[in-house]
Amino acid sequence: MTRDYTIKPMITADRIAARVEALAAEINAYFAGTEKLVVVGLLRGSYVFIADLARKLELPVEVDFIEASSYGSGTESSREVRILKDLRSPIEGLDVLVVEDIVDTGHTLKHVLKLLASRKPNRLEVCALLSKPSRREVEIRARWIGFEIPDEFVVGYGIDYAQRNRNLPYIGAVEFSD
Ligand code: IMP
Numbered sequence: 001m002t003r004d005y006t007i008k009p010m011i012t013a014d015r016i017a018a019r020v021e022a023l024a025a026e027i028n029a030y031f032a033g034t035e036k037l038v039v040v041g042l043l044r045g046s047y048v049f050i051a052d053l054a055r056k057l058e059l060p061v062e063v064d065f066i067e068a069s070s071y072g073s074g075t076e077s078s079r080e081v082r083i084l085k086d087l088r089s090p091i092e093g094l095d096v097l098v099v100e101d102i103v104d105t106g107h108t109l110k111h112v113l114k115l116l117a118s119r120k121p122n123r124l125e126v127c128a129l130l131s132k133p134s135r136r137e138v139e140i141r142a143r144w145i146g147f148e149i150p151d152e153f154v155v156g157y158g159i160d161y162a163q164r165n166r167n168l169p170y171i172g173a174v175e176f177s178d
Helices: 013-030 047-054 107-117
Strands: 005-011 037-043 061-068 083-085 095-103 123-131 144-148 171-176
Touching (some): 013 144
Parallel strands (some): 095 123, 123 144
16 A cells, blocks of 8 residues: 655756766776676666666676565665575676665665675675665765765655656655645
8 A cells, every 4th residue: 555645856867867977987987997897786776777877887797686675565664684686696706886776774785785795706886876874774885876865755767666656767755645
């Protein structure tokens, strides 16, 4: 059951595109000369971001995905994180870039990073599209953040509320009617 809501635009598609371009330029420079960069998308929220970002990378890129459980159909983060789908390929000795939609409390990313670090990659970095710093419960080292946003529940550009609104081309804040 979802509540009635409207969506208030927060970040336009043009602003997102410009920021993705700038992030990609920084990532290209940082990983210049790499033999292989494994770009790991955290499903499902990162699928639009990773598609746009990966196409701006001028590096030998492989794309893989990992899925961790997060919210059910509500808006409260659960502390317990489970891996629902693991990577297809080993990452030992490789450069890895984890692409996340939102860092909220930080629990999901912390869990995923711990798991990936245990597999001994060469470099392990994070690029998150959005971050809500005021919500953080555990410290996360993300080298690249697209936008810092206030504590509002957002949708669009791959991000959902109860699996809806992922296909919005912009990012908007959910405003509940009741
Ligand atoms: P964390 O473990 O609390 O950092 O939560 C991370 C995950 O919760 C994100 O990858 C999203 O899937 C989800 N999430 C956090 N904030 C929002 C939001 O505002 N809208 C939709 N999903 C969110």
